[in-house]
Amino acid sequence: MSQQAGNTAAGVPEVDWTKAFDAQSQAAFGQAFAPDVVLEATLLTRPIKGREQVARVMAVMSNTYESLEFTHQAANGRRTYLEWTVLALGGLQMKGVTVLERDEQGRIATVAIHHRFLNESLLLSEHAGRQLLDILDPEDFYDPAVRTR
Template sequence: MTPSQSSSTGQDIRTAEVGETAWTDAFAAKSEDAFGSAFAEDVVLEATALLKPLHGRTNVQTSMGAASNYYTSLAFTHEATNGDRTYIEWEATGASGVRFSGVTVLTRNEAGLIRHISISHRPLAAVLEFSAEMYQRTKGKIQEGHFRPND
């Protein structure tokens, strides 16, 4: 499908290489504040690395700031937008050298702010390591029970 083609449902789907967005800029800045400006107050984060969803701008901001500092490299490889959703594929390397890939889905509200984030990481070994590392990096900053403690 080429940029701005219609899907079989008749909806306009735009695809392109990832450009400069608030999401990718926030990862580059490695800053909680940079993420917060893109989020709705009631944003929800669901991810394969989470035991249960995170709710609220402050919690999600803290988590995303910690995650952006965990990665030693992160490349956004493809992006597609359909209505209020943006799908972003990415590849990353963690602090220990583990390699990841994944897909992030951002859903925006009427004001254009991100109201829901769904992040799928792979492979499983990398997900488990990442979740344990995030547990350590967010300990005392968000309520425990969201990330997997290191066994």
């Protein structure tokens, strides 16, 4: 797919979310989020809540990606659906979809990130957990040494 400026394919509008990924900046993510934003993701064992924590997680993850392209976008009311492809951790290829839900002021209130496939998701979750020990509990991410039921 041909790409326009930034990280979006031709025909995919740039929005605050895609621009924040392009900037790979905690501040850029924070500006897009509602104060009580909630992040749910395949890579997490439970939701992460609050602008500062979610912005930090997203900044770390955006810097983990060697390349990211948003390939398709659809919207319905306050929800935006973004499909993407990513290359991370020295060649790990993944695809997925992100669902953004906005509040009355247009800020992102809920983020749901769905990576595929399982093995790649587990590797990326484990990596993210190591990178975010300063603000999150290790139990928020996959750890191959710990099995939960």
